[in-house]
Amino acid sequence: MYARSHTVAVVGVRGHLVAVEAHVGRGLPALHLTGLPGAAIHDARERVRPAVEHAGLEWPLRRVTVNLSPAELRKDGPGFDLPVAVAVLAATSQVPHDRLARYVLAGELSLRGGLVPTPGILAVAAAAAERGMEGVVVPEANAAEAALVENLRVIPARTLAEVVVFLRGEAKPSPPPTAGSPAAAAPAVDLAEVRGQVQARRALEVAAAGGHNLLMVGPPGAGKTMLARRLPTVLPAMTRPEALAVTLLHSVAGVLTPGEPMVSARPFRAPHHSTSASGLLGGGSSRLRPGEASLAHHGVLFLDEVNEFRRDVLEGLRQPLEDGRVVVVRAAGAVEFPARFTLVAAANPCPCGFNGDPRRTCSCKPPVLDAYRHRLSGPLLDRIDIRLRVPRLSRSELLGSEHAEPSAGVRDRVEAARDRQRWRLEDAGLRCNAEMSGAQARRAARLTSKAEFRLGRAVERFGLTGRGFDRILKVARTIADLEASARTTEDHLLEALTFRGEDGLAREAGVA
Amino acid sequence: MRERGEPSVVHEPAGRQPVVREPAVWPEEFVARPRDRDALLVLASLEGIIPRDLHALAWREGSAAGCLRAIRRGAVGTDNDRTIAAAVRPDEVRKALAACGARARAPGDDEYPEALLHLADPPVCVFIRGQRLVPWPTAVTVVGSRTCTPYGHEIAEGIGAGLADAGVAVVSGAALGIDAASHEGALRAGGRTAAVLGSGIDVAYPRSNARLIDAIATDGQVLSEYPPGVPARPYRFPARNRLVAALGLAVVVVEGAEGSGSLITADFAQQLGRHILAVPGPVTAPQSAVPNELIRDLATLVRGPQDVLEAIGMAPVGATEDDDHPVPPGLSVEERAVLHRVSGASAAVEAVADAAGVSPARTLAALAALELRGLVASDGGRYRRTSSRSRRGW
Numbered sequence: 001m002y003a004r005s006h007t008v009a010v011v012g013v014r015g016h017l018v019a020v021e022a023h024v025g026r027g028l029p030a031l032h033l034t035g036l037p038g039a040a041i042h043d044a045r046e047r048v049r050p051a052v053e054h055a056g057l058e059w060p061l062r063r064v065t066v067n068l069s070p071a072e073l074r075k076d077g078p079g080f081d082l083p084v085a086v087a088v089l090a091a092t093s094q095v096p097h098d099r100l101a102r103y104v105l106a107g108e109l110s111l112r113g114g115l116v117p118t119p120g121i122l123a124v125a126a127a128a129a130e131r132g133m134e135g136v137v138v139p140e141a142n143a144a145e146a147a148l149v150e151n152l153r154v155i156p157a158r159t160l161a162e163v164v165v166f167l168r169g170e171a172k173p174s175p176p177p178t179a180g181s182p183a184a185a186a187p188a189v190d191l192a193e194v195r196g197q198v199q200a201r202r203a204l205e206v207a208a209a210g211g212h213n214l215l216m217v218g219p220p221g222a223g224k225t226m227l228a229r230r231l232p233t234v235l236p237a238m239t240r241p242e243a244l245a246v247t248l249l250h251s252v253a254g255v256l257t258p259g260e261p262m263v264s265a266r267p268f269r270a271p272h273h274s275t276s277a278s279g280l281l282g283g284g285s286s287r288l289r290p291g292e293a294s295l296a297h298h299g300v301l302f303l304d305e306v307n308e309f310r311r312d313v314l315e316g317l318r319q320p321l322e323d324g325r326v327v328v329v330r331a332a333g334a335v336e337f338p339a340r341f342t343l344v345a346a347a348n349p350c351p352c353g354f355n356g357d358p359r360r361t362c363s364c365k366p367p368v369l370d371a372y373r374h375r376l377s378g379p380l381l382d383r384i385d386i387r388l389r390v391p392r393l394s395r396s397e398l399l400g401s402e403h404a405e406p407s408a409g410v411r412d413r414v415e416a417a418r419d420r421q422r423w424r425l426e427d428a429g430l431r432c433n434a435e436m437s438g439a440q441a442r443r444a445a446r447l448t449s450k451a452e453f454r455l456g457r458a459v460e461r462f463g464l465t466g467r468g469f470d471r472i473l474k475v476a477r478t479i480a481d482l483e484a485s486a487r488t489t490e491d492h493l494l495e496a497l498t499f500r501g502e503d504g505l506a507r508e509a510g511v512a
Numbered sequence: 513m514r515e516r517g518e519p520s521v522v523h524e525p526a527g528r529q530p531v532v533r534e535p536a537v538w539p540e541e542f543v544a545r546p547r548d549r550d551a552l553l554v555l556a557s558l559e560g561i562i563p564r565d566l567h568a569l570a571w572r573e574g575s576a577a578g579c580l581r582a583i584r585r586g587a588v589g590t591d592n593d594r595t596i597a598a599a600v601r602p603d604e605v606r607k608a609l610a611a612c613g614a615r616a617r618a619p620g621d622d623e624y625p626e627a628l629l630h631l632a633d634p635p636v637c638v639f640i641r642g643q644r645l646v647p648w649p650t651a652v653t654v655v656g657s658r659t660c661t662p663y664g665h666e667i668a669e670g671i672g673a674g675l676a677d678a679g680v681a682v683v684s685g686a687a688l689g690i691d692a693a694s695h696e697g698a699l700r701a702g703g704r705t706a707a708v709l710g711s712g713i714d715v716a717y718p719r720s721n722a723r724l725i726d727a728i729a730t731d732g733q734v735l736s737e738y739p740p741g742v743p744a745r746p747y748r749f750p751a752r753n754r755l756v757a758a759l760g761l762a763v764v765v766v767e768g769a770e771g772s773g774s775l776i777t778a779d780f781a782q783q784l785g786r787h788i789l790a791v792p793g794p795v796t797a798p799q800s801a802v803p804n805e806l807i808r809d810l811a812t813l814v815r816g817p818q819d820v821l822e823a824i825g826m827a828p829v830g831a832t833e834d835d836d837h838p839v840p841p842g843l844s845v846e847e848r849a850v851l852h853r854v855s856g857a858s859a860a861v862e863a864v865a866d867a868a869g870v871s872p873a874r875t876l877a878a879l880a881a882l883e884l885r886g887l888v889a890s891d892g893g894r895y896r897r898t899s900s901r902s903r904r905g906w
Contacts, residue, residue, distance in 0.1 A: 198865060198872035198876075199876055201872075219892075222893075390893050391893035396863075397863045458884055491874075494877040495876050495877045497883070498876045498879060
């Protein structure tokens with residue numbers, strides 16, 4: 001009359017092993033759930049019984065109590081359907097107990113007894129392996145994802161009936177699924193498709209090489225989105241640990257592409273400017289889900305029309321930009337999602353979009369313009385090293401720029417530059433130039449005397465602030481790395497100066 | 513600089529008679545003695561007698577002290593003048609001048625701007641704060657409305673900066689709007705600018721321009737014909753405008769609505785035979801009513817500092833692109849090639865790189881070097897020569 005199955009509750013991106021106890025005793029037919037079940041688990045009460053009956057099994061017409069242990073852990077998610085059903089079946093002796101102790105079960109059931117794709121299976125499988133379980137039984141659609149975890153048997157199942165057959169030991173399990181490899185299909189976009197925009201192309205290269213965040217300001221139709229989409233294609237290929245970390249986040253959020261168990265290309269996330277704080281940073285009422293910032297982990301977070309985002313939402317990005325993670329604090333505790341991304345922000349020069357366009361007239365009034373530009377907060381701007389204007393090019397200006405370099409060539413240079421940085425910054429525990437502090441940047445720059453002279457001139461002429469100065473040094477250092485130069489020369493510095501943003505930016509920050 | 517006595521600026525707009533005026537001459541010994549300098553401070557404080565009468569009086573009496581005696585006698589001037597002449601203590605004026613770092617200069621002093629002597633009624637004394645400008649530099653006056661449009665602001669700032677770049681001093685009235693924009697443009701370009709106040713030399717009007725006026729006094733010069741403590745009054749501004757008009761070789765009217773003070777300045781400038789230049793605007797724009805009218809009647813149309821320089825003979829008429837922008841020394845071959853391909857209008861980086869035959873990355877470095885030297889400016893992702901530079905924008 002008692003049985004116990006195992007499953008994993010996912011909190012944030014971490015899985016916690018949970019025992020699902022079922023007791024079938026005397027009383028009116030009912031299913032009671034205890035042990036802090038969330039709303040989705042409460043729903044399981046209504047799904048499990050029809051699923052069991054459709055599988056050709058019997059639901060006990062008695063009082064059934066299911067307890068989720070440990071009781072103090074708040075649990076949620078649809079993956080509890082299968083372990084609850086199996087625990088009840090075992091408690092009524094319809095399936096043997098022996099395999100239940102060694103296997104983790106997870107999956108959402110349909111009323112007809114089918115197992116439907118369930119988010120977070122990678123986290124489930126990872127926790128199962130960590131706790132020394134022999135294998136996991138998961139919906140077939142999630143099997144490849146689970147197979148990414150090493151030293152774990154993955155039993156894919158399409159229906160509850162198949163799970164029962166496996167637990168009874170009546171059938172050989174189908175051959176284990178194979179996990180996808182990180183080196184997968186070529187990305188759909190390429191830098192070769194961008195015509196002209198030499199400065200912006202170069203900005204992408206430098207941003208990728210040094211891990212710098214990027215701000216593009218330009219009229220609609222200049223190609224800001226097109227450029228941003230191509231940043232992931234020039235970033236170095238993800239390592240396997242990186243790919244696994246990204247896949248885990250995408251799995252928990254339920255955004256994995258079917259048929260592609262492992263995220264192999266660097267993610268590109270472009271949330272709309274109406275996105276809420278919890279949509280961007282993570283959160284949610286019952287089950288905490290990673291936000292867009294975390295889904296862009298190891299990839300690119302693109303904020304188009306960045307001035308249109310709510311200010312408090314943008315302010316929330318300061319933590320991930322600083323620490324590479326988001327901590328969501330709720331009454332029940334804090335959950336941490338990794339979020340180390342390259343930020344690409346794009347903005348129109350003004351609300352009407354035509355400020356600075358030689359062929360169109362801007363119709364914005366000065367106060368409107370001021371208000372618009374002030375929406376980008378100083379602290380956020382401070383973390384954007386590369387800022388440039390992207391003009392809308394006419395057909396004649398594009399003449400002679402038919403043959404643009406494809407992403408692969410740029411990526412080779414980027415990878416080489418990253419290697420140089422890793423070698424130099426390893427001791428400081430940093431990965432790329434963008435992570436350097438001002439003092440580190442000044443040490444690492446190693447300016448030539450000519451470059452130093454130019455920098456002095458620039459400080460005077462452009463009224464560079466202390467932080468602006470450090471940003472220039474970092475970007476110049478990255479450009480030097482791209483050219484395998486130990487010293488930062490005059491040319492590197494000059495190019496970095498073109499990415500400083502125009503004087504108006506400094507004025508906004510209240511400096512000029 | 514011209515010798516005293518030589519005919520002054522001769523301006524010859526098409527179809528009009530040139531205006532020639534002998535510079536006003538003052539008695540040689542006008543402020544020769546210490547007590548003349550004391551008397552000068554009192555004369556500058558008078559409110560009733562008009563400068564023209566004071567000039568005539570100077571010739572009659574020969575010295576400042578003599579003029580003051582005549583006033584005290586009641587031979588000339590109003591009763592109010594007599595009261596003031598009795599009440600003003602030169603020591604106190606001197607103390608107030610020292611407090612604001614100003615000095616008093618009379619005709620005959622080297623610091624007294626010679627250009628003022630072209631006026632029919634030159635001030636008997638000017639108070640000066642700031643740099644010593646001897647001889648008075650080549651200067652252009654920029655005026656316009658206090659409530660300007662962004663267009664006017666940008667143009668005024670650009671003209672101020674462009675003139676300053678060419679070594680021409682910018683004169684204006686330190687008022688809001690166009691005045692402030694032209695001063696700021698000149699200051700930002702590291703050039704010289706002079707502001708003529710319509711109030712006492714130590715009175716910042718409007719108050720919100722106090723910082724600007726101090727900045728002008730640091731890098732350039734602030735002038736006034738009024739001693740410390742004199743408040744701004746509406747009737748003082750037209751008087752101020754005659755000095756503003758006289759101090760420049762040309763007057764540029766950037767914007768001005770019907771009835772604007774800039775029309776008064778333009779009138780003075782015309783009487784003085786100064787070049788009258790105006791920046792056009794839409795015929796429907798109220799703020800461009802004065803310049804548009806001036807262009808129709810007598811002014812030369814200017815589009816930016818280059819046109820202004822051309823009008824005062826500092827740039828050859830019909831200059832070609834290259835003459836227009838002489839290549840400064842010390843540029844690398846690449847920088848010169850890139851500079852050559854940046855037109856006055858804004859050019860896309862790709863077009864410049866393509867035309868100059870320089871790789872995009874090297875083009876960007878060259879553009880940055882040129883920008884550092886102020887030869888080009890970035891404008892919405894494009895680059896242009898800095899003839900009519902504007903520093904507004906993102």
